[in-house]
Amino acid sequence: MKSGMKKIVTAGIAALASMTMVGSLAACGSDTAASKDLVLTIWGGDIDKTTMQQRLDLAKKKYPNINVKLQYIAKDYDTKIQTMFSGGTAPDILEIAENVNAYSTRGQLADLTSSFPDAKTEFGEANVNAYSYDGKMYAAPDRSAPGVVYYNKDIFDAAGVEYPSENWDWDTFLANTQKLVKKDGDKVTQWAYCEGDWWAWYMTWMYQNGGKLIDDNGKATVNSEANVEAMQFYQDLMYKYEVMPKPEQITDTGADPLFHQGKLAMEVTGFWNISALQDVDFNWGIAPMWHGKDTAVPMFSNALAVSSQSKHKDDAIKIVQFLTSKEGQEPIAENALDVPANLEAAADKSFTNAKWNKNGLDLSVFSKSQSMTYAPPFIPQWNQLTQAISDGMSQTWNGKQTVKEGLDKAQKTVEAALSE
Amino acid sequence: MSAVTKAAKPRKERRGLTRKTREAIAFYACVSPWIFGFVVFTAIPMVASLYLSFTDWDSFQSPNFVGFANYVKAFTKDPLFWKVLGHTFYYACVSVPLSLLIALYLSNLLSNNFRGKRAFRTIIYLPSLVPLVSAGLIFKWLLKPEDGPINAFLSIFGIKGPAWLLDTHWVIPAIILLSLWQVGGGTILLISAINGVPKELYEAAEIDGAGHYRMFWNITFPMITPILFFNLVTGIIGAFQVFDQVYILTEGGPDNASQMMVPYIYTTAFKNFQMGYASALAWILFVIIMIISALVLRSSSAWVFYESEVKK
Numbered sequence: 001m002k003s004g005m006k007k008i009v010t011a012g013i014a015a016l017a018s019m020t021m022v023g024s025l026a027a028c029g030s031d032t033a034a035s036k037d038l039v040l041t042i043w044g045g046d047i048d049k050t051t052m053q054q055r056l057d058l059a060k061k062k063y064p065n066i067n068v069k070l071q072y073i074a075k076d077y078d079t080k081i082q083t084m085f086s087g088g089t090a091p092d093i094l095e096i097a098e099n100v101n102a103y104s105t106r107g108q109l110a111d112l113t114s115s116f117p118d119a120k121t122e123f124g125e126a127n128v129n130a131y132s133y134d135g136k137m138y139a140a141p142d143r144s145a146p147g148v149v150y151y152n153k154d155i156f157d158a159a160g161v162e163y164p165s166e167n168w169d170w171d172t173f174l175a176n177t178q179k180l181v182k183k184d185g186d187k188v189t190q191w192a193y194c195e196g197d198w199w200a201w202y203m204t205w206m207y208q209n210g211g212k213l214i215d216d217n218g219k220a221t222v223n224s225e226a227n228v229e230a231m232q233f234y235q236d237l238m239y240k241y242e243v244m245p246k247p248e249q250i251t252d253t254g255a256d257p258l259f260h261q262g263k264l265a266m267e268v269t270g271f272w273n274i275s276a277l278q279d280v281d282f283n284w285g286i287a288p289m290w291h292g293k294d295t296a297v298p299m300f301s302n303a304l305a306v307s308s309q310s311k312h313k314d315d316a317i318k319i320v321q322f323l324t325s326k327e328g329q330e331p332i333a334e335n336a337l338d339v340p341a342n343l344e345a346a347a348d349k350s351f352t353n354a355k356w357n358k359n360g361l362d363l364s365v366f367s368k369s370q371s372m373t374y375a376p377p378f379i380p381q382w383n384q385l386t387q388a389i390s391d392g393m394s395q396t397w398n399g400k401q402t403v404k405e406g407l408d409k410a411q412k413t414v415e416a417a418l419s420e
Numbered sequence: 421m422s423a424v425t426k427a428a429k430p431r432k433e434r435r436g437l438t439r440k441t442r443e444a445i446a447f448y449a450c451v452s453p454w455i456f457g458f459v460v461f462t463a464i465p466m467v468a469s470l471y472l473s474f475t476d477w478d479s480f481q482s483p484n485f486v487g488f489a490n491y492v493k494a495f496t497k498d499p500l501f502w503k504v505l506g507h508t509f510y511y512a513c514v515s516v517p518l519s520l521l522i523a524l525y526l527s528n529l530l531s532n533n534f535r536g537k538r539a540f541r542t543i544i545y546l547p548s549l550v551p552l553v554s555a556g557l558i559f560k561w562l563l564k565p566e567d568g569p570i571n572a573f574l575s576i577f578g579i580k581g582p583a584w585l586l587d588t589h590w591v592i593p594a595i596i597l598l599s600l601w602q603v604g605g606g607t608i609l610l611i612s613a614i615n616g617v618p619k620e621l622y623e624a625a626e627i628d629g630a631g632h633y634r635m636f637w638n639i640t641f642p643m644i645t646p647i648l649f650f651n652l653v654t655g656i657i658g659a660f661q662v663f664d665q666v667y668i669l670t671e672g673g674p675d676n677a678s679q680m681m682v683p684y685i686y687t688t689a690f691k692n693f694q695m696g697y698a699s700a701l702a703w704i705l706f707v708i709i710m711i712i713s714a715l716v717l718r719s720s721s722a723w724v725f726y727e728s729e730v731k732k
Contacts, residue, residue, distance in 0.1 A: 079690045086479045086695075102693055106480040248565040248583045383691040394674035398586050409675075417692075 037069040038092040038312055043077035047337055054331040059322045066315045092310040093320060096139050097302040098382050100131050104138035105380040110306040113137045115317045123341050129375035131303045140324045141341035143332060144301035145271035146369035153283035155265040164266060168290035177243035180265040191264045192243040194255040199386045200298035205230040207374045208292030214377040220414040223407035231403045239399055247397050270300040271339050286361055288369045299373040339366045346370060381417045388413035473699035490700035500676060508681045512659035515596045519603045520651055527610035545604035556668030559598050585670055588677035595665050595678055606651045613647040614640055642725040649724045653716055660709050681705045
């Protein structure tokens, strides 16, 4: 009996403990990290780690007196970073992306505006806007692969369809997808188009249609006419024209594997796909994305920010300046890790003529697409915004609800989140 | 902390101590790591979270006291709270009795003497050793709407299976299915309980002419009620705290149809940066679990049978 009770008590608080430890450890942690090394945190895999270390080694050559320790966080990056900030042991420099303004508006990031006077020419307007809030830049773009179209040349040739280009509009896109789909009876054996269910994809259709999620005054415009129209087009690709798989048809695969299996004519995805496609037995190419009423290309980017808790802010900023300079970005290109966010570095031969480009891909597609990207609304409530849309729209993608119903539902949730 | 110093102090004058005192010292010395762990990792965080539940803490800026606002928000303003709580009850109320019944049934079969019983016991227990993440991935594949094995099986009988994880009505049953897959742990406990029932009871019953059915209800069942009770209580607590299954299979989707309390608390704290509100939700869950556990404990005197109590 007694042990049962004990079990209840211990187990009952397990849920609390994980959260509250954050608070209690805050008090005792603040002084322990008083080492003179700067700490830089990154997420990703082994290649991310080695590349960043190479870049830090270059930084060390330029600034021999500044020591930067790379702290690689393989799992639960966001949770761990948040805990480090609450505990007063924030890293001096941190890799950051969508959450940038959840941190900046809470006073956790140093204002980098004056340290990057030429940011907009250095990184492009969209990228700088994405990492700015109220006109101040809080993180320097580090890596930014625009989404590009990967297409299976064999499928296009067989169907007699011209290769994709930025000159396609939605009508061309739709007409061509219908030629690229192949059916065996009722079952589709070859899809024309497919994409992921992440924000970068659905949002791009909205932006291409002149839509936005948050207007310039900070109001939610999730269910605007432009967005409804865009999502209707997207929905029709699945249910009306059947050129794109419905969610239930790709529960365990997704766009990238379908493409790798040669069962998909084209997809829009990031730079990472290149190395994944090295061993496929069909011909493929890349092209900039088509356009709607507007040109809009999604950006898979991340940036480097300096914590306002840092005791060595000036040194940290120097390091970030170097890492995002052409020189500091070179290992990104050399290691085929990503597209450098520094436009000069992305257009440089070290990237476009990189040694690893054995297939003779036109890598200038990436720097060309970089100039076509839009700035996603990285508002402080970004997670609530994207969650509201995926919650609201999931039944729409499953074909159980209209587009308008889904976006109305999301609009209501976002409005509530913004007013809190 | 205090326990450690208390235990260390009287050590100098050890020789003069009575046996009772010495035993007490040994006791506190032995449990002190646990007490230390409890205080640092459980009690203090609990107190902190209770305090934070009355604040608007976002985990960065200093918290402002907001009174009962977070609790009021949960019960009156948050459209997700009741939905999520409902799902959690639904999950607990179905998965706990079902897994108990299945464990009871399996343990009865496996406690018999038959060839290969060890092999069968191992097979039943094996799923409990598979990490939930792997199990979740296997289930995603099993539950594939179009050509997954489960729906393929159903189609033999002319049944068109649902889209499971994409269907708002079938997603929680699918998660329950995953939890039932791990019924082996409880089964093993029950097998040992059944094997521990004194043989002479059955012999006596047999002489009295009792059949298998009566022997089960009048001997086996009462004798193993303490273990059933243990499984019930831990099962209830585990079910109300379900996290991994939801996180791996659906992340709460579609449209929050499978969202449960603990993943919701996690999202609130670490995705929405509402640590204060998350603490309030955690305390609400804690109180709910306490009440239900207290009710179950209360009920135990009516149906849980302790042999030791009779002997006295």
